[in-house]
Amino acid sequence: MLRHPPYFFAFRLEDVAVKQGVLGAASVVVLAVGLASALAIGGGAAEFALADPGEIVRYGLPVAKAFVSAGAALAIGGLLFRLWAVPTGPAANRVMGQVQIASLIWTLAMIAYSLFAFMSVYGLPFGADAEFGTNLQYFFADTELGQLLATTTGLAVVVSILSALTRSFLGNAAAFLAAVAAMWPFAEMAHSGGTANHAVAVSALILHIVFISVWVGGLVALVVAVRSGSDFRTLVERYSTLALLSFCIVTVSGAVSAGVRVGSFDNLVASPYGQLVIAKIAFSMALGVLGAVYRTRLIPRITGANRGLVRLFGVEVLIMAATMGIATGLGRTATPVEDSLGGELSASEILTGRSVPEPWTFTQAITEWRLDLIWVLFAVITTFWYFAGVRRLVRRGDSWPVSRTINWVFAMIVLVYATGGGVAVYGEYLFSVHMIGHMLLTMMVPISIVLAAPVTLVMRAVHPRHDGSRGAREWVHAIVHSRWVSIVGHPLVATVIFALSLIVFYYSGLLKWSMTTHLGHEWMVVHFLVGGYLFIQALIGIDPTPHRTAYPVRFILLMGTMVFHAFFGLSLMMGESLLLPEWFGAMGRTWGDDPLKDQQVGGGIAWGVGEVPTLVLSAMVALSWVRSDGREQKRLDRKATLNHDQDLNDYNAMLEKLAARTDRSPRDGSSADS
């Protein structure tokens, strides 16, 4: 990876033009004004009733947080702009210069923020005595908040190093993923919106801060990149795609974040928190209007580099900086909805933040919902793109089987249900229902996604890029043909991952991690989906794949999986102890089967329900086997027609030769020639 000297030294200050320096300074001023106003309105830096750490800490904390948010935004947005809009070269170097500076600011601000957070929690002013050091060590090593802060700081350091050392797409993509991962602890640390909605609040806020970063950091990267001489209109159009996506996700996730933290319309207008949210909505709408003007009026008229437009981008950056300042103050303002449940708590409230729901019935299965915004937005946005792709094919006269589109829509509906419907709500209380959710995510959704052939659609519908940059088509191609996919996509490896996941997930700490933490839960959903997709793609995939295995082998892999599922299901059905007694056994549920019986039912579901899709898969493999034989036969027939049965003639000639040789060889064993 290290083919060039570290770019840290190659980075030229004059890359940051004076005008950008002015824009940077103005943004800091506007950010500070936004923050100061929000702290004044929301009281986010007010003296603590108990153990006040002092003014430096009370103001230092939000100020450091504002620089953390700004640094992270410029790093994440810059990286995605580099990965999406510019080829490796001068423009990429300029943008990566921004990322380097931003990740450095982010890291330093993270260290300051973590220190202030420690002092604020302990109510300690800054001190250099031994006790301060011991507490500090304990805080970062043994407290959840300290660990979250240390993780984020560590990831910010990783982003700094990667962005200094690499300019390749792969290296920058790794830096981007590390930067996005660093946002998760932030979402976990923020106002939780009351324990009942903690998962909803975290999902909404992670989307919010990641796409704000794409929006804000991408715009600054555009301003930085336009000086590299790349085609101005192309850069603006590519950024505009990211900006539109970000605006939609920021607005929806902002509304959901506000909803769970504000609670009612009265609170919105009456509480300082609500008033700051209203201010943010106003700024967002202004940004939305600007975006619409760009897309409808200004971009279509771009003929070349346009100073006026770049200045307008500068104004937009200032509006965003003000909004981020207000947002940071908002993050320090008390929410109308209490962050934690008060009074005597039931076991279920301690574990899930909610009391045990009504008994599990068919009605509950279809009427109980707690949508996960991450998967709802994934389903809506990818389905919009899927339809846009099909529409483009149909418009240019190409056909696309309607069954594929139906499969995509069906897959997305089941995905939203499995992550936010009755099975998701009750899956926290009943192991059997959790297993139904598992089977939907690892079998039903992937089967439909595979039959929807999304990779083929992208390769056929999205226009290729010709300037060395990477758009959707180039990234899908790079991923499908990557070494990683060729390993995990190999039918044997995919089958082992698919089958062993059951054992590893349920008989290790992963089950507990996924039930007790939101990050663990989201990881579980992604793992089940990807594991199922790779396995099913290897067996019946329409999309291009690095490996095409013979049908008999596919059948053997399928049979092997069925046997594995049966053993796993049986082991649970016969099991005499709970897999997670501190969760399913401690919920205090008064209806339905007792936890062990329910777990045994879960085993039955894993075996029974799990086998149904496997049988469907076997039928599909058999069908595609017959079809491919049919196609092969047609191909051979066509060839025989074209070359007048040359192969058959050759074969017959070979048989004749063999027959002749046998005829010539003497029956009494003396050699023919003698």
Ligand code: HEM
């Ligand atoms: C419809 C518009 C928006 C709404 C309703 C909204 C609402 C929210 C809410 C409720 C939070 C959580 C704060 C907390 O932890 O209590 C938040 C966080 C945040 N918002 Fe927004 N937001 C919107 C648009 C924006 C825009 C346009 C930006 C920036 C350009 C932005 C920047 C941020 C940032 C940086 C945070 C994290 C604050 C922190 O924890 O320090 N938001 N937003």
